[in-house]
Amino acid sequence: MLQALCDALQFDGIERRHLFALGGTTAGHKDPGEHSSRLRPALRQVLESMELASAFASDRNLTVAGGNTLWASLFPEVAELPRRERSMARWTLLDPRARLVWCDWERAARDYVHGLRLAAAAQPRNQRIANLIGELMMHSPEFPAWWSEHRVQERSTGLKRLHHPVAGDLELQYEIFTSVADPGHSLVVYSAPAGLPSQERLRLLASWGSEPTGAPARGIAES
Template identity: 85%
Template sequence: MGKNDLGEFLRARRAGLTPDEVGLPVEFGAGRRVAGLRRGEVARLAGVSVEYYTRLEQGRARQPSEQVLHALCDALRFDDIERRHLFALAGTAAGHRDRDEHAARLRPAVRQVLESMELASAFVSDKNLTVVGGNTMWSLLFPEVAAMPRRERSMARWTLLDPGARLVWCDWERVARDYVHGLRLAAAAQPRNRRIANLIGELMMRSPEFPAWWSEHRVQERSTGAKRLRHPVVGDLELQYEIFTSVADPGHSLVVYSAPPGSPSQERLRLLASWGSDPATSPARDTAES
């Protein structure tokens, strides 16, 4: 996390809005020389002084009140995710230290659930955004990720750094941007998490696209959607994904990719499962202990 992420986030969001979008009169925006809203316009909408808002953007005003934060969220038309992100950047969740310990191993019951999904790719990630473990179908769909050492096994790292990922994701840029936006949200929620900070630093140095996308200060949290993959054995796949959070294992998320019953993609997953069951062709099996 940077020294003035809160100010940079406000500035980036301010630049993405126009007076019309926030209900300012037309004459208020005439003869503009800047993109987006002016600082004075945001201050007016939020009911704070221009001087105070300027100090917020410059990182000279610390610990704004919840009332001010809510007013800024309303002024800048933040959605729920952006609102939560701003509060995290302001340190309103401070007072407890983020745990950066190694994630627990998968419980046997969770492993059993994973392996019961024979025609769905499923894996569990922890609060460090590393993959704790996945089922056989996940290993067949993403063998490069499954082969990574446990500490480095991250879908975000693989997507942004492995050239092969660009061949797997049919919409690589959209998927990669989604991971960047989700990573920024996770970093704000866990400002003392060294594993996440190290991942961000690695991506800054090694990914050509990451620095520019990171500087956009976009935040996003997707729990459902669709992704298109191209597998070297079975071809193109259109899969739906769902993300579930665990009550029994705080910080763990279960990610499941599946195809509609009877669809061409499900038949291709069935073919992949059959191909993977052959010892002569199946990749090394993923384990939670690796």
């Protein structure tokens, strides 16, 4: 009954949790990941303000809810996908082009598999995550064996090495943040230390993407 009331009143996550707390229970009877939420304008603005950092927001379904222009330039194949298919894990494991982007593809792919297992355990009733796992089981040669390892990990920082056809090789530090106002969204930011070649290459890519006739991809913060 409380869940139906929350849906009827279009409560956000905070309001939903507060109502359930007042009722002496939790909001866990219905998986919030089933609802694909759009980014608030303020969060879209944060993404686009990062001119020298590639940033995107991931929702509870592990799909990319929005990304800035530099992220779309760095991962154009992902940015062009429909919202329901726009998953970094799905792209990494199923798109052959991902093997050319990630310098250490197997490590990147395994990281996504382990993160997916953690998300599946946290959201056992999320049908979209279950569907993604089923799709990877069917179409990724490596996924079944890696999934059977039963490894989980939750990394909020680390180093990613990738190759871009225009910018070249990049070593980027990533940080993952969770918005207090939007607990269902995780903000993933790739950046490079000042003065290193990777930052200059990111700057080149950002300038190229900002040119009207040379942009490889637009940001998807509005999608």
